Amino acid sequence: MAISIPASRPKLRQRLALRQIDGVTLLLLPALLVVVLLFVYPFAYGLLLSLRPKVGGFAANYIAFFTDPYLYNTIFATLNVSVPVTVLSLILALPIAFRVRLLKHQRLLTTILVIPITLGTVLVAEGLLNYLGPQGWFNRTLIWLGLIHSPIRLLHNYWGVFASLLITGFPFTFLMTLSYVSGVDPALERAAATLGANAGRRFWHIFLPLLVPGLAINFCLSFVQNFSVFPSAVLLGAPAGETRVIAIAAYQAAFEHYDYSMGSAIAIIMGVVQLLVVGLVLAVRNLFYRGSTTGAKG
Amino acid sequence: MTIASSRFDTLALQGVGRSFGPVNALHGVDLTIRRGEFVALLGPSGCGKSTTLNCIAGLLPITNGQILLDGKRIDTLPPEDRGFGMVFQNYALFPHMTVRQNIGFGLRMRGIAKDEAARRIEEAVRLVRLQGQEDKLPGQLSGGQQQRVSIARAVVIEPPLVLMDEPLSNLDAKLRLEMRAEIRRIHNALGATTIYVTHDQDEALSLADRIVVLRDGTIRQIGRPSELYEAPADIDVAEFMGFRNRIDGRSTKGENGLVRIEADGASISGKANGRIADGDAAVALFRAEDLTICPDDAGGIRATVDAVEYRGREFVGLARTKSGTVLSFTSETATEVGRDVTLSVDPGRVLVFPA
Amino acid sequence: MIRDTTIGAKLWSAAVWLLTGFFILNVAGLMATVVLSSLSTRWLQSWLPAGFTTKWYISAWNEFQLGNVLTVTFEIVFVVVLLSGLVGVPAAYALARRNFPGKKLVILLFLLPLLVPPMTIGIPLATVLYQVGLGGTFWGVVFANLVPSVPFVVVVMIPFIEQIDPKIEAAAHVFGANVFQLFRYVLVPMLLPGVLAALLLVLVRTIAMFELTFLTAGPTSQTLVVALYYSVFAAGVRAVQSIDAMAVIYTVTTLVWLLIALRFVNPTQIVGRAR
CATH class of the missing domain: 1.10.3720.10 (MetI-like)
Structure with a gap:
């Protein structure tokens, strides 16, 4: 028996096409499959796994984490290094970007700065182990200049991690800041000058309000990088002490104690803390003007 | 009217030059502007008119000469200390500030008291007819409204001089005519002194008291609109002023102070500009509206009609002479394409320059 | 863009370039350390290695x-x-x-x-x-x-x-x-x-x-x-x-x-x- 379709009703294919679902839209499927299989599924699996601890009730891992200072302090250890590095990078990047935007040939500088980002934290750590060491060039130069009398300790403590994050993090922040600063219509600065604003007031009244949304995004992306600090915290820091960051705790739980449930729980806490900070910054960003940064309509 | 220009008598540019590396964008510019004048800087793109304006505003440092305001050098002052008002081509409104904040920006920078500032902003808003739009952001306004805000922002600080950099070039044709009248009205209402940069000769002719024609970074001619229109100083200025027809030839002496040019088997008489001796190469220039069809036996220029366009009141045609020179002419009736015609022009309307 | 020519602006600009230079110098230093060390026979307690080798x-x-x-x-x-x-x-x-x-x-x-x-x-x-x-x-x-x-x-x-x-x-x-x-x-x-x-x-x-x-x-x-x-x-x-x-x-x-x-x-x- 044939099923009769009312004539007034368009075919499924047409109805889907009306909602812009057709052959082209289906090109999305392989990528979606990858993300679902390799990101969403493992993430959900990890979440469930973290709720089935080796001992105790479903929340035992989380309770253990937030009652053990050795574990929950890793959050503060991580924030303690990632937030200052991110803020310092931004503070340094802004004036430098303002200077560099006046240069005609920025390519050389941007190329030099992209090198430490590309090499990554592991290589920078290996370099710093020698460079910042008691016999390294950094300490030698300071002694030679007469600034210090004996080598200062920069490795296997907070400052080693700080230096390595700054070296990979600052160029990242700078390059993004530069693209935001270059995006502000130069005519606005000229207009403000003809209206009597000097360099400081042009920055304060014109550039800063227009840059805040971009700088907030910039802060978030840089923070995401710095918050995930792992190899340099192990190699250059004190992985059992002041730079015991949350990534180390997660790794140890999963791969040294073979407690995948606890490892997943810490990993998820790490993601949540990071998203909380990002969310907070983005919420503040919403209080500012976020439209175009040019002085004329499209 | 309390928004008024602060007083000055003359702004003088003396030998002003500006080079970008080896390129001379501006060279030996001498110009004196008096209080209350509306001066247009006119020229094709790249002629140095915007460079001149930016040098006066202080946005570009000059490399030669000096700029004097009532005899005092101002060319070393940064733009924020010159106190001129400027209207930019793309308006350059601060996108994160409301109309009111945009207009009030210059007053805020000058530390004007709040109620005084509010009063002057209100007045400026009324002047540019934007009442009711004060709390909108620039992005919510139309192009014409944005332009008005930009004008109000420049005049509210009561500048001795208002600088306008092609302020109408981003507007459509109808709005451009409206705003043109508006700009002149505001200039008159304030008794302001205005320097106006444009590449559009119509705009310059209709707005300005005096026009400065620039080309290749030098001043070619300064004069009242009628002077420029009737008596351009050289071939470039003439072509820019609408002398579209050009005939190259050899000169011979004519009667009554006129010179004759022999070309294409015809002879054209015209007023001589500059020294032209017998037999010199010379150029005759005249407008399309002065070239008309005449009877074949009147001894005009013989040409074949290539194209005819209807322009409402008259027809404008293109005709080609035997030697290939293309001339545009007007006629009251339609002319067939391909017809041979004889064209003539009143010697009083022809300019002859040495080639 | 407006270039400031006052002394304050020049000092500020110099400070900014100094900072940039300092950063690049340190990056170059740490990379040079790695390269020199990899080519050295022995490198202890001195500015430069004792000798060079590719072994x-x-x-x-x-x-x-x-x-x-x-x-x-x-x-x-x-x-x-x-x-x-x-x-x-x-x-x-x-x-x-x-x-x-x-x-x-x-x-x-x-x-x-x-x-x-x-x-x-x-x-x-x-x-x-x-x-x-x-x-x-x-x-x-x-x-x-x-x-x-x-x-x-x-x-x-x-x-x-x-x-x-x-x-x-x-x-x-x-x-x-x-x-x-x-x-x-x-x-x-x-x-x-x-x-x-x-x-x-x-x-x-x-x-x-x-x-x-x-x-x-x-x-x-x-x-x-x-x-x-x-x-x-x-x-x-x-x-x-x-x-x-x-x-x-x-x-x-x-x-x-x-x-x-x-x-x-x-x-x-x-x-x-x-x-």
């Missing part, structure tokens, strides 16, 4: 089996680049050209893997991969690296495809191109520069991708950066110079690709498109 490169090559590691690294990187291109570009095309219900959610789904810390996704992912028997294998590492690189290609390619006028495709249809011809003669040539740039960026990023590879790699599926980490971690077992020689080899492999990539992309694109 550490040979010993590093043999001790760390760098031949194998490099082969594995490039196999992994090229498979990741190929797969992320094949999967990511069509998805970006669909997202750039169609507005379907739920598109925002899909875009969020592609953004999240780029925002979540690698550890957060790495630990559950490694657990899952070990459960299905892929943990520690070549394909396990490839899959782990697809997590950030497929979304990266999608996110980088969307604005690139959006700026190509869809009327060009319409015009090709009007002039009688079928789907294959449209693809062959119009889309591929127009998309090629963008795809090339995106894939070179994926390549550079995958060579340097540490956490995900570290968590999922086994002894036979280590990439160069993970091998370098282990040798630095176990410092004292091998000579410092040997580790530094390996670090130089890593640096050279990365920089060669970086320089190739920089011929096609702007340095700012390496940090991702900011919006």
Whole structure:
């Protein structure tokens, strides 16, 4: 028996096409499959796994984490290094970007700065182990200049991690800041000058309000990088002490104690803390003007 | 009217030059502007008119000469200390500030008291007819409204001089005519002194008291609109002023102070500009509206009609002479394409320059 | 742009350049340290090494089996680049050209893997991969690296495809191109520069991708950066110079690709498109 379709009703294919679902839209499927299989599924699996601890009730891992200072302090250890590095990078990047935007040939500088980002934290750590060491060039130069009398300790403590994050993090922040600063219509600065604003007031009244949304995004992306600090915290820091960051705790739980449930729980806490900070910054960003940064309509 | 220009008598540019590396964008510019004048800087793109304006505003440092305001050098002052008002081509409104904040920006920078500032902003808003739009952001306004805000922002600080950099070039044709009248009205209402940069000769002719024609970074001619229109100083200025027809030839002496040019088997008489001796190469220039069809036996220029366009009141045609020179002419009736015609022009309307 | 010429402005500018110079000097210093150390016979308690030799490169090559590691690294990187291109570009095309219900959610789904810390996704992912028997294998590492690189290609390619006028495709249809011809003669040539740039960026990023590879790699599926980490971690077992020689080899492999990539992309694109 044939099923009769009312004539007034368009075919499924047409109805889907009306909602812009057709052959082209289906090109999305392989990528979606990858993300679902390799990101969403493992993430959900990890979440469930973290709720089935080796001992105790479903929340035992989380309770253990937030009652053990050795574990929950890793959050503060991580924030303690990632937030200052991110803020310092931004503070340094802004004036430098303002200077560099006046240069005609920025390519050389941007190329030099992209090198430490590309090499990554592991290589920078290996370099710093020698460079910042008691016999390294950094300490030698300071002694030679007469600034210090004996080598200062920069490795296997907070400052080693700080230096390595700054070296990979600052160029990242700078390059993004530069693209935001270059995006502000130069005519606005000229207009403000003809209206009597000097360099400081042009920055304060014109550039800063227009840059805040971009700088907030910039802060978030840089923070995401710095918050995930792992190899340099192990190699250059004190992985059992002041730079015991949350990534180390997660790794140890999963791969040294073979407690995948606890490892997943810490990993998820790490993601949540990071998203909380990002969310907070983005919420503040919403209080500012976020439209175009040019002085004329499209 | 309390928004008024602060007083000055003359702004003088003396030998002003500006080079970008080896390129001379501006060279030996001498110009004196008096209080209350509306001066247009006119020229094709790249002629140095915007460079001149930016040098006066202080946005570009000059490399030669000096700029004097009532005899005092101002060319070393940064733009924020010159106190001129400027209207930019793309308006350059601060996108994160409301109309009111945009207009009030210059007053805020000058530390004007709040109620005084509010009063002057209100007045400026009324002047540019934007009442009711004060709390909108620039992005919510139309192009014409944005332009008005930009004008109000420049005049509210009561500048001795208002600088306008092609302020109408981003507007459509109808709005451009409206705003043109508006700009002149505001200039008159304030008794302001205005320097106006444009590449559009119509705009310059209709707005300005005096026009400065620039080309290749030098001043070619300064004069009242009628002077420029009737008596351009050289071939470039003439072509820019609408002398579209050009005939190259050899000169011979004519009667009554006129010179004759022999070309294409015809002879054209015209007023001589500059020294032209017998037999010199010379150029005759005249407008399309002065070239008309005449009877074949009147001894005009013989040409074949290539194209005819209807322009409402008259027809404008293109005709080609035997030697290939293309001339545009007007006629009251339609002319067939391909017809041979004889064209003539009143010697009083022809300019002859040495080639 | 306005250039200030007052003394204050000049001092400020000098300070800014000094700071930039200081930063670059330190980066150069740490890289020079690695290179010099890898070439030194002995380097203790002095500004420069006692003598120079190239023997550490040979010993590093043999001790760390760098031949194998490099082969594995490039196999992994090229498979990741190929797969992320094949999967990511069509998805970006669909997202750039169609507005379907739920598109925002899909875009969020592609953004999240780029925002979540690698550890957060790495630990559950490694657990899952070990459960299905892929943990520690070549394909396990490839899959782990697809997590950030497929979304990266999608996110980088969307604005690139959006700026190509869809009327060009319409015009090709009007002039009688079928789907294959449209693809062959119009889309591929127009998309090629963008795809090339995106894939070179994926390549550079995958060579340097540490956490995900570290968590999922086994002894036979280590990439160069993970091998370098282990040798630095176990410092004292091998000579410092040997580790530094390996670090130089890593640096050279990365920089060669970086320089190739920089011929096609702007340095700012390496940090991702900011919006």
